Amino acid sequence: MKHDLNPRQLSAVKHITGPCLILAGAGSGKTRVITQKIAYLIKECGIEARHIAAVTFTNKAAREMKTRVSSLLDKQQAKGLRVSTFHTLGLDIIRRELSTLGYQPGFSIYDSSDSTALIRELMKQAFADPGNIAEQMLWQISRWKSAFVQPEQAMQQANGNAQLTAAAALYEKYNHHLKTYNAVDFDDLIMLPVLLFRTHPDVLERWQNRLRHLLVDEYQDTNATQYELVKQIVGVRGNLTVVGDDDQSIYAWRGAQPENLFQLKEDFPQLEIIKLEQNYRSTGRILKVANTLISNNPHEFAKRLWSDLGFGDPVRVVRTRDEEHEAEQVISELNHHRFVHRGPLCDYAILYRGNHQSRVFERMLREHDIPYYLSGGISFFAYSEIKDIMAYLRLLSNPDDDNAFLRIVNTPRREIGPGSVEKLANYATERGHSLFVAARELGLASHLGPRAYKQLEHFTGWISELAHQCENGEPIEVVKRLISDIDYERWLTDSNKDESQATRKMNNVLELVNWLQRMHKGSPDAPLSDLVAKLTLIDTLDNGEDEDKGNRVQLMTLHAAKGLEFNNVYLVGMEEDLLPHRTSIEEETVEEERRLAYVGITRAKKNLTMSFAVKRKRYGEVIDCAHSRFIDELPEDDLHWAGIGVQINREEAQERGQTHLANLKNMLTAGNG
C-alpha cells in the first residue's frame, strides 16, 4: 500500500484492534493518519466500509476528510462509509429510532436563535421582562445538556441558588415544550441518543454492530455527553481511534473537556498511546516560538514538536497607532510581500480573536481592491429571509412546530395580528393542541373575529394542501410554489426601502432553493423534512466550488482557523483584553487563550506577523491598549520588532492604562459625593 508515513504514523495506522490514542501535535499529519487508517481498514483488513465511522466537529473537517478518503478508495469500496460530524451522527440515530424516542416523523431541529425565541416565550409566562437573560438561560441549559445533566439533577445541583434554580425549572419546561413541538435542539442531537442507548440495550447493540470501528478527530473538543456516546458505541469491542492535541483545546467554554483525552487511560486500560511530534508544516523558527509560548501552560504529557523544513525568518511584531493604522500596516505589508513573492492571495490569512475585528480589515481590503474571503460571521441561516422560508418548510413537515407557526403566520401580512394570535394560542393551550391543529378546528370560530378566522382557515388550508403535495413527490416544486404563492419577492420589496437590499435577500432565497434542489438530487427519496434537517446543521452555504475562492485573502477567527494552514499568517490584535480576552482574564482561563494564540501561530508555514495597536476604539471611545502578555512570553531572539515608536514594555503601557482607570474612578466618586 502506497503511503508517505513516518514510523509512528504507520504504527497508528496499523493498530486496528483495541483503543488507540494518537496525540498529534499541530501539523503532524493527523488527517493523513485518519484517512490512511480508514483506507487500510478497508483495503488491507477487508473490513466493510459501512462498519466504519469517522466523526469530526465541523462540517468543513468532515467534508475535507471525505474528499481525502475517497481519493484513496474507489467508489465501491467507500460505499456506506460514514464520515460526519457528531451532530449529524446523532441526527441519523434519532431519525432511525424515532418511534422509540417518541417523536413524530418530520421533527424540527431548533438552532440557537429558535431556542432563544422559545426560552423568551416561556419566560414571558413566568416573569415580566425577559430582557437578554434568555440567552444566558439557554447557555446554562446547553451546558447542562453537554455535561449530561438532566433537569432533575440540575435542580439538585442548583441547591437553592436562585439563578440556577430558575434555570433548572426553565430547563424542564423548555424540554417539555420542545417535545410537544416535535422538535429537538442542537444538544439534543447528542443527548437523546445517549439517553436512548441507556434505556434500550437492544437498540444500542444494533448500533454497536453497525459501527464497529470508530475514529474521532479533535478529541480534545468532546464534551461529557459526546464522550458518553463514544463509549456506548465502542462498547466492549473497543475499536476506537482517537486523535487529539490538548494544546489545541479551545472549546472548553462550551463544555468541551480536554481531560477526556486522559480519561481514556482509565476507561480503556489496554489503551495504546502514540505521539506524533514531527511537524510537516512550519519552519523551525515558528515552531520554536509556538513551543516556547505553550510551555507556559501545564502539561499532562510532554510533547516536543520539531521540523526539518529549515529555520526560517524571524517572527515580525508590528506596533501600530490604532486599529485603523494596524489594518493599513498589515495590508501594505501583505501587498509588498505579494509583490516580491508573487504568490496567490489565498496564501495569506488574517486571524483575529473576535468576529467584530474583521470590519476594519474588510474595509481596508476593499479600498485596496484586494479580494478577500470572510469565513464565519453571521451564518447564512441567521438572515431573516432564510429564517422565514425555513419556518415555512418546517411547518410543512411538522405541523406541531408552534415556533415556526408564530414566525410566519403573519409574514407576509395576512391580517392575522397579535391579538388574533393570542386568542388562538389561548384556545390551543386549553385544548392541548398545537397552534396549527387548533387553527383548523371549528370550535375556534366562536373565539375569534370572523375575518381573522377566515384568514386563518385559508392559511392552514393552503399549508395542508402543500404538505399533501409534498408527500407525493417533487418537494422542490412545492417549495417553489410556496414562495410564489406568498409572493415573497413582493413582500421583500415592500418591506425593504432599498431596492438592492430586497434583491439581495431574494437572491439568498433562490440560493436556498438551489441548495435544496442539489440535496434532492443527491438523495431523491428523502422527504423534505430530511433535507431541511440537514440544512439546519450546515453553517454556511458556500460550497467548495466557488470560482475565485482560490485566490482571496482569508479572514477568520482563530477558532475558525483550527485545522487550516497558510504560508503567511497575520495574527492581529495581539493585545491584553483582546487576545487574552478580558473575560478570560477575569475568569482566570488565560490558559485557553494561550492555546488560542498557539493555534494561531502554528497555522503559519513560512511567515508569521503579529500586530497590535496602542490605542483602539471601543464602543466609540478611544482607549489605551497594552500589547499581549503572550508576546512577552516569546523568545526575544526570534522576534523582529517593527512599526511606530521605540519598543516599550508592557508594564509601562499597563501603568498608563491604570492611571487612566484611576482617573475615571476619581471622577465617579467625586460625582457621587
Next chain:
DNA sequence: AGAGTGAACCTTTTT
C-alpha cells in the same frame, strides 16, 4: 397595523 424614533445593551469563540 406599521413605521419611525430613542434607549440600552453590547462583543468572545460555534454545532
Next chain:
DNA sequence: GGTTCACTCT
C-alpha cells in the same frame, strides 16, 4: 459604533 427592542405616533 452599531444593533436590537420597546414605545409612540400616524
